[in-house]
Amino acid sequence: MRCVYIDWHRRRYCVQVQSHLVIRSKCSVTMFVEVLLFIICLFIFAYSRIKKIHKYWLKKNVPFIKPKNLLLGNTTELLLKGLPLVKYHETIYNELAPHPYGGYFHFIKPVFIARHPDLVKTILIKDFQYFMNRGSSFMDEREPLTLNLFNLGDEKWRNLRTKITPTFTSGKIKIMFNLMKECTEELTNLVDETIKTEQEIEIKELMSRFTTDIISSCVFGLKSNTLKNPDSIFREMGKRIFSTRTNRVTSFLNSIFPWLRRLLNYKMIDPQVNDFFMNLVKDTIQYRETNKVTRNDFLDLLIALRNETNAQLNDTDADKKFEFNDGILTAQCFVFFVAGYETSSGTLTFALFELAKNQQIQNKVRQEIDEVLSQFDDELNYESVQKMIYLDQVINETLRLYPILPFLVRVCSKTYTLPDDDVVIEKGTRVIIPILGLHHDPEYYPNPLQFNPDNFTKEAKQSRPNCTYLPFGEGPRICIGMRFGLLQVKLGLAMLIRNFTFDLSPNLKLPFGFKKYSILTTADEDMLLTCKRRDFE
Numbered sequence: 001m002r003c004v005y006i007d008w009h010r011r012r013y014c015v016q017v018q019s020h021l022v023i024r025s026k027c028s029v030t031m032f033v034e035v036l037l038f039i040i041c042l043f044i045f046a047y048s049r050i051k052k053i054h055k056y057w058l059k060k061n062v063p064f065i066k067p068k069n070l071l072l073g074n075t076t077e078l079l080l081k082g083l084p085l086v087k088y089h090e091t092i093y094n095e096l097a098p099h100p101y102g103g104y105f106h107f108i109k110p111v112f113i114a115r116h117p118d119l120v121k122t123i124l125i126k127d128f129q130y131f132m133n134r135g136s137s138f139m140d141e142r143e144p145l146t147l148n149l150f151n152l153g154d155e156k157w158r159n160l161r162t163k164i165t166p167t168f169t170s171g172k173i174k175i176m177f178n179l180m181k182e183c184t185e186e187l188t189n190l191v192d193e194t195i196k197t198e199q200e201i202e203i204k205e206l207m208s209r210f211t212t213d214i215i216s217s218c219v220f221g222l223k224s225n226t227l228k229n230p231d232s233i234f235r236e237m238g239k240r241i242f243s244t245r246t247n248r249v250t251s252f253l254n255s256i257f258p259w260l261r262r263l264l265n266y267k268m269i270d271p272q273v274n275d276f277f278m279n280l281v282k283d284t285i286q287y288r289e290t291n292k293v294t295r296n297d298f299l300d301l302l303i304a305l306r307n308e309t310n311a312q313l314n315d316t317d318a319d320k321k322f323e324f325n326d327g328i329l330t331a332q333c334f335v336f337f338v339a340g341y342e343t344s345s346g347t348l349t350f351a352l353f354e355l356a357k358n359q360q361i362q363n364k365v366r367q368e369i370d371e372v373l374s375q376f377d378d379e380l381n382y383e384s385v386q387k388m389i390y391l392d393q394v395i396n397e398t399l400r401l402y403p404i405l406p407f408l409v410r411v412c413s414k415t416y417t418l419p420d421d422d423v424v425i426e427k428g429t430r431v432i433i434p435i436l437g438l439h440h441d442p443e444y445y446p447n448p449l450q451f452n453p454d455n456f457t458k459e460a461k462q463s464r465p466n467c468t469y470l471p472f473g474e475g476p477r478i479c480i481g482m483r484f485g486l487l488q489v490k491l492g493l494a495m496l497i498r499n500f501t502f503d504l505s506p507n508l509k510l511p512f513g514f515k516k517y518s519i520l521t522t523a524d525e526d527m528l529l530t531c532k533r534r535d536f537e
């Protein structure tokens, strides 16, 4: 009986298990079908959404480049065919000719691009209030260093820009001239030393070390000694900031999924870079305040500005919206360092390359430098550098051929109707000003790929429309460090061309390309030049 019961119990149990399994397997099939259907629906929904987005410019009657890939939009050349980022907008500019403006798709985002110089002028200057911001996705409230002049927008930017502008007057920059000159003399000594033993010089790295020294001295009042020591901590930080791997990941995440970057807590700034600059500025301020040290550099000017602004805040409460605390101060020092050294070293590198390639032009610049210096007792000072007009033309032409920032970004902050047109640019649309496209357009520069400083004689400049030369941007958001940057480039070139002659090294690989994912125009090859001391006898 017991056995029967057990058997019966077992059978019942087996039947139960079997039927449970059947039910379960039926369940999982149904679930699988449901999930599959759900995924298919999701795909169909996403596909039709993206297809609808692809009609965005068509509906607005804006000429546009058809997206070549459903998800990548017009970025296929960039991501799949090796087009360097700096050339991306130039390609779009050329494809959209002869239209004054057009549209394209950055992944699945519709982007507006202004081609005609009149429209560029309207966006950057005349109707600036609609296009005040860069819409910088590089800004993150949790990272104080990102709250800098380049990234900030709206009233915060306006307030800060008004406060900081007096820091960059010619008078203040003139005071920093001697700090710059010290570094330039060290550069000359280093080149002298190097050519005793080396056949050629890699000019890109050398120029980065030179401008790192200048910027560290003029911003933080510190000798970074990067010319003497290529592994200095400032150079290491500079390299980390522009590390293309970090930039690639953050730029990619930011350009399509800024929320994902935040969610993953992916930092905009390398934590080591962050800690280095935060501590550096904190300690330097403390040292200066304790020891009553002044140095007439940017840090001094920013400390004075902080004290003045905060005193006003206490006295009148009128400026409550804007508190200039140490975090804000450090963020500005940081952006001066970032924006100041790689831009100028790039300009110096391309200028030296073109001068080495074009010996006639090099001789002409040298002749001018000699003539001007003979009027100033052979002294390279602030006044003598200002008199070097042809050198100016050489630098302008370098920045035309190789604008270090090859495009500008603005974001439309209020719905805007194009002048003399019924095209509406919606709030939030990203607007591109393709600097490289304009600089290489034969309509404005005949033989655009040829290095020709005569493109910048007074007459040549007057013959071109406004906004066809934009290496520093234009309008209220124009580069605040333009005078400073130009001065350090001019001083460095004057000193080098005066004392040395430059030639292309036989080991230089030509033609060179540009670093693939860099947002700054940077050659992807070593810039090898041969260099000889000039004989003054």
Ligand code: HEM
Pocket (backbone or CB within 6 Å): 149, 150, 151, 161, 335, 336, 337, 339, 340, 341, 343, 344, 347, 404, 405, 408, 409, 470, 471, 472, 473, 474, 475, 476, 477, 478, 479, 480, 481, 482, 484, 485, 486, 489
């Ligand atoms: C050859 C050297 C330089 C070049 C080619 C250059 C280029 C530029 C460009 C194209 C912009 C964007 C302008 C716009 O959107 O309209 C910019 C902005 C800026 N630059 Fe420079 N720059 C140079 C040197 C410097 C230096 C030396 C500093 C600081 C010491 C500096 C600080 C800045 C800052 C803070 C901004 C943001 C301005 C704002 O949004 O209000 N730059 N620069």
